[in-house]
Amino acid sequence: MDIGEKDKYELGKRDEHNNINYQAPVLSSDWQFGGANLTSAGMSLVPTTNPLAIGSSCASASLVDSFGSSLWEHPSNSQNMGFCDFSVQNGANSSNAMEVGKGLPNSLRSSIDRPFDMGWNAASAMLKGGIFLPNTTGILAQSLSQLPADSAFIERAARFSSFNGGNFSDMVNPFGVPEPMGLYARGVGLMQGPDDIFAVNGMKSVSVMESQKSKLDATEATRDAGLRVENRAKASPLENERKSESLMQPNEEAKQGTGGSGNESDEAEISSRDGGQDEPSALDGTGGEPSAKGLSSKKRKKSIQDAEIDRAKGGQTSTKTAKDSPENQQKQSMMINKTTGKQGSPASHPPKEEYIHVRARRGQATNSHSLAERVRREKISERMKFLQDLVPGCSKVTGKAVMLDEIINYVQSLQRQVEFLSMKLATVNPRLDFSIEALLAKDIIQSRAGPSSTLGFSPDLSMGYPPLHPSQPGLVQAPLPVIGNSSDVIHKALSSQLTSMTGGLKEPNQHSNAWEDELHNVVQMN
């Protein structure tokens, strides 16, 4: 039992280390826009002991709570599912962790589990940034002296330097890497490479100093990660849009991947796509992740130079197939604008050009998320907003899938109503003779549309119609108020109304004659 407890406690230690690892990004992101002193924080986290870990976990829990909706909702929304799947597939690992949690005192467990959940999401979010970092650092060999400014990476690197090389494997295992996290495992494996270099450089102070310097010097991935963090931190109204975009992006990606047929993409398009990547990095930040995750595996298999070529080719093949001509022209004009813009101001933005270059290499994601793709996504989101206004009860709903559900239900209900009404009309009218009714209906429509009406009784009828307007609850209800109204009118028997009623009833006959004359004319014309 002692041994078992010891094991549990060791596992618990590892768990807390994991928590620290996960929470470090949380805290680090906080510091990033808090502008706090990174050095002290970075240093303090490294030599952690158990009580400190617990304390930090509690602190981070409070921090995370303070961030609350703005920071964690959306990533956690998108990643909670992933987390659930991880927990399902982690199997032994997670159950071990949970048992460990049970082994520890309850207070600790509750405090650790929550940040664990949050931390997991944070970690998966941050690790995406981290995955990109080693690639770029591997690419830019000369810029290794300028270490990435991402403090999450700093933390990780600090930890790596503090541990021995052998411990790195220990670090990897307790993360409980299941198959879905295979990317992460590969990313972590890749981090071993720069890890050695960083250990050599004694990066702690250097990295921190570098982080304090201008971020423009940093690699684009770090900038991206930083921007991503900043964007998440800002509780902006754009978040919903971004979230819906990020939700839409996987779908569009699927279409991208499956579209496949040869689009006549010029070199200009490729270069312009490269050039066009540094603009809304905000969108790309959130959008780059899910796609980059799927494509980063492709990246690592090839060498870096080959990767670039493949990516360019892949970008060609994966571009959307030629749609309607105005869209294509618009795309091309946009591409042309971008290329001219790039050529027009090369001198003014040399660091940006580098930036663009790096960004293009970073992943096929950026090619498939070219400007055209973004434009298309925005179009779709726009139309969906229209549909939101059109379909009743859709205003509160966000997210493509649920909205599409609502739309499908609405269309189905409308179609069913048409069926029902046609059956009803068939019963009402044995001879398919709708002339008089048609006239009445026409006037009814007119009276609904405008206040003025020729017939006397139609204002009375129109009173019955507002209940018809707002909803389509049951069609049986619809005629009843009308009939009730008319009967009331008849029963009230005001002389003017009676005369108007009878006058109105007589008028249709005259009108119907005119209508039928009109119809005959039209038929004769045809």
Place this chain on the structure above:
Amino acid sequence: MHFLGSVELLSLSATSFPLLLSRLNFLLFSLSIQEQVLARMRSPFSLKQEFLKKWILGLQRCRSSKKNMSIFKRKKVIKLSADVAMASARKGTTCWSRALIADAVKEGNADKHLAEKILGPASERQPTEKVPVGAMAYNKRIRSKKILKRSSVIRRTIKCAPQAARPSSIVKTLVGKRRQILRSLIPGGEFMNGVSLIEETLDYIISLRAQVDVMRSLASASKLVNLN
């Protein structure tokens, strides 16, 4: 407010000027589409009137000499004439209307003669006749797209089998399935891709709503007449 969102995006992106231009172009383009749809929504009354007129015309054409049409046949006639009237009210501008009419006069359709009767003499069918050539080419393109899609989906499922649990793929399948359902609902939906699908849905919903309103008012009016 959507416009504001786009402007915000613009300010955030800090792009070069040509990019800004392109963005503005996109905004203008999108606005034109918006205006189009808004125009259609703003004048439902004219749409309803046109629909009613065409519907009654079609019904009159269908009025057979036989006194006893079964109720089901009548219902079919009514519905068919209503649908065709709705579709022709669009005058061939939208894909679903063309597909609806094309389906009605398809060779294997049981009520082909009915539909043709409703549509009237060939002279009236101009807008629909023009389209089929382009539609055929478009259909071919779409079919090839679909074949490619299917093959790449198979490839992708083999590749991504271990990663099927990712949230993005879950979202993909969720949205994709619903898109398929929507395509099956809308006439001619199989031939539409993402953006046009939503546009067609918009238009179709507007038309359906107008159709329902008119039919309902007609039903109530005929009830009134029958009562009195």
